[in-house]
Amino acid sequence: MKVIKIDKKEWTSGIEQVKNAYRVFGPIKEENKEFSAFKELGKGVTPDLSATDTRLSPKGIIFPQSEAMFEFTTDSTSDDCNLMNVPEKDYSPRAIVGIRPYDAAAFTLVKKNFDTPEYRDNYWVDAYDACTFIGLAVSSPSILDFSTSTKSGPFDETGLDVLLCDLDDHFLAKVISEKGETFLKAAGFTNIADEKDVQKIDILKKEAEDKIQSRVFFDKIQSYSILDIYEANFWEDISFACINCGTCTYVCPTCWCFDIQDEMQGKTGQRFKNWDSCMFPLFTLHTTGHNPRGTKLQRVRQRFMHKLKYFLDKYNDGIMCVGCGRCIRFCPVNIDIRRVCDTMNSFEPAK
Amino acid sequence: MTGYIAKIKKISKQILDEGTVDMVIGFRKGTLALMNEPCFAKTSKAVDDFVWDGNCGINLANYLTSRKEKIGIIAKGCDSRNIITHIIENKIDRDQLFIIGVPCKGMLDRHLLSAKFPDEILNVSESEDAVIIKGADYEETLPRKEVLQENCSVCIHRNPVIYDELAADLVEEQADLDRFEAVRKIEALNAEDKWQYFEDLLATCIRCYACRNACPLCYCPTCFVDESKPQWVGKGQDTTDIRTFHFLRAFHDAGRCTDCGACVRACPMGIDVRMFTKKLEKDCFESFGWEAGLSLDARPPLDTFNPDDPNDFIL
Amino acid sequence: MEHMGIEPGRIQFSWVSSAESTKFVKVVNEVTESIKALGPLKHFVKAKAKVV
Incomplete structure (x- = not known):
């Protein structure tokens, strides 16, 4: 297991740099509102990591609320008359930065439905495959958070490629997959954390999980x-x-x-x-x-x-x-x- | 208002035990601050769960539509006006109802309060004039009138207009209010700014239809947005379609809306959809002197013709 | 509709009896002219649903 240490001074420039290789999505405050949403981040916009608890989950980045599947014409003079053509889609690499671990784990549940041996929803699966998930561990779970009861949790790595932990002046980035490693390299984050730092992640994880007050039981x-x-x-x-x-x-x-x-x-x-x-x-x-x-x-x-x-x-x-x-x-x-x-x-x- | 619950429970139990009604519709305590859950009681034991406080803003008339039982219902001023509208529109019979009237002092604005306190509100307690908000590491007392839903702060029918029994003495109605100030502000804008105002208003709409479904007026078997033969409006997230839904819904509520605020309260995005209906409420009031749901004997203005109706819009 | 930002004059109502042919012509001409003066409608024109 590899952990990268990211100085917060390098964070903004790293995110800017990675935009050359990825479409970057992250939480930002809605204009004139007190809540946030996941949006594609333009030049100079960094994800607001204080606002990862968005009203809508980030599922719309892979599964938009309205998505064109086909375009068609009924014009009999056209060669394409009555044909269903798939519109051009952008499946270039994209990354969601600041997704909460359980929101990322949710994609793995949805995948069971959209990617089966019999059927493959190309729109969903292609978008999912193109995406790198950079999660931010939840250090202060809300009173409604019952993620530890659902096999997930505030530090759950299931759906993530990288897990970021916020340690005031720096992040510790736990590399979970190759996709995650590629992303961190593209951002120029390569400084390997020492063993002492790495142990902190487990301590923080335990602390966060202990803070969770809500539980559900479905064992019966x-x-x-x-x-x-x-x-x-x-x-x-x-x-x-x-x-x-x-x-x-x-x-x-x-x-x-x-x-x-x-x-x-x-x-x-x-x-x-x-x-x-x-x-x-x-x-x-x-x-x-x-x-x-x-x-x-x-x-x-x-x-x-x-x-x-x-x-x-x-x-x-x-x-x-x-x-x-x-x-x-x-x-x-x-x-x-x-x-x-x-x-x-x-x-x-x-x- | 916080002391009403004992009387509400007493009446509810009595009408259930005597067999006057089959069920009583009220609220039970919610699982998070500023929220109560509409519920029913079919036994006097179930009545013990009932609560009454400033978080009962959902309009219970919405739960009466086309029900067949004999029902006891707890009704604030606005609920009672929607019950009248329901009776006029044949959605329920007066004979089926036992109305427990609740003189209301306004409901708390959950959107305003949760925006004001970004750190989770854990507990809200109320007195006659103040609201105490508690979080993990803060406690603040606010004047009640500053944290009311906007529709409540401009309400002039706090007392139920129809009831079989009251849960408390009638309260003094608010007077000398500018009920349409917000509408006039929009009216003063030029056309382009008006358009932009509503664009911004609806920018975060997810089309979940919570506003429509929380509304006691929206009981059509098939809403026009759900029609497919013919299809009146696109079903995607195109802004034209979103706006079409909102303004046409408001038109359908013209002369019927009681400004109960359930739509705004229900909206998960905190959109003030009243800005559509309020204009029509104002027009109905100014053109026909009409306020919805005040009498069982008056027909709504869009239901009748009167030679004196204003017609200066006809060229 | 005007309250929502559709320009004043874009929507007009008239009452014309079937016996009032001259009024009908007059109203249609007036409406046509005033709408032309406003130019093309900018809002509620949906060329193609804007979706992802």
Whole structure:
């Protein structure tokens, strides 16, 4: 394991230098707002590492909220008439600097869906492969952070290529992959840290993990039959407040559902995918007019069953949640996934 | 206002125990500061979870739409006005409802407070005139009127306009307010600046539809943005489509909006979407002397024709 | 619409009876002229959805 020491005086120039080889994304404050978002950083803009807790997760860098998949024309005089052409895409190297470790780990959960032996979502996978993830360890987890309960954590390396730890006047950069090493070289960060520094990372990690106050338990959920928990009587209580907006799914780093839309102007048009939400009635509406998930209760149940039961059963590798806490903070009516998870876990099937 | 809860619980239990209603809709304590969760109680035991404080800003009339049960509902001034609108629009029957009226002194602005205190707010307590905000290493007392939702600070119908029983004595209504100051500021801009104002306002919209779904008026079986035959508006993140959603939604609320502020409260991005609806509220008031949800007997202005209706916009 | 930044005069209403042919011609001509004077619409023109 290699650890690089980066003097903060060199940080800005290093980030500028690396922009010659990468499109660099990072958190910056929204104009006139008190919150931040991940954006592509132009010349002279450095990521605001005090603002990595963005409202929207960085999933949009790999999986944009609206993305053109094809362009087409219905002009019969064109050779391309009625053909679906993939528009030009920029899959040159890109890097997300300042991503929180669990937001990066979320991509590895999403990958299970978009990159399978049978199907490969080229748009997602090509963008993912082009990306280097430079995480910033979370030293002061928020009260809603329950990432250590989800196999992730404030120093989780699962989805990262480099893990940065902030030590006031310098960063320690733990090199996790070759991709990460290449990035650090391109930025001119090559100063190898000494053994004493390296040990600090483990101490900081322990400190951060100890600060986490939120826990969820899902150890028993797998043992319940799907039908029993599906029919459980707590769903009415859980779903009552829900207004069926898309906030939880849009701010979630692991929600991956999308809808496909065609839009035409005159004879040309494009087909694009938009984020969709299982909270929306339209999500499952059939062309016949029938909607198998026609009620709010069914939709809320679907969201939590997918994250906390079906995913767990299917992959036997934890829940589809990294514990970032965004859905809790931004839900307009305070539906709390921790409470739902505990309710499901402490479920007692009727005998 | 913090002392209302005992009476609210007492009434709720009584109407449940006597079988007057099948359920009571109220709030339970949220899992983070400044948030309470709408909930229902079908037994008097469940009523014990009810809370009432300045974090009950979600409009509970939204939870009545097309329900069949007999329902007890806790209603602030704005909720009660939306209940009237619901009854007028046949979304619920008056006979189905037992309205527990709550004279309101305004709800706390969660967006304002969380912006003001970047370090996590852990606890909020309230007295009649003050709000005490506590974090891990700070405690601050603020005058209540400075941290109210903007719609509450310009509210002139704090008392419920329809109720079966009150949870407390009526409060004094605010008077001599400039309710439309914010709208007039926009009206004073030139066309290009107006356009830019709303561009900036909507810049962070993620189109989650929380504003629409928190709104008791937005109960259409299929919203126009969800229609596909014909498709009225694009579904992507194009700014034209985002704006079309917002301004057309506001039009649909013309003469119906009670300025309850649920839309703004619900918005995860803290966008002041009231800046659309407030203009229409002002126009309805100035053109027709109309305020929504004040009477079960008056038809809304866009529902009726009166020979005196202003028509100077017709060339 | 004007409140949102569409120029005053871009949207106009009139009441013309089927018997008022001269008024109809007059209104159409006036509207056409005043709209031409405003120039092309800058907003709510969506050439192609701006997506990634």
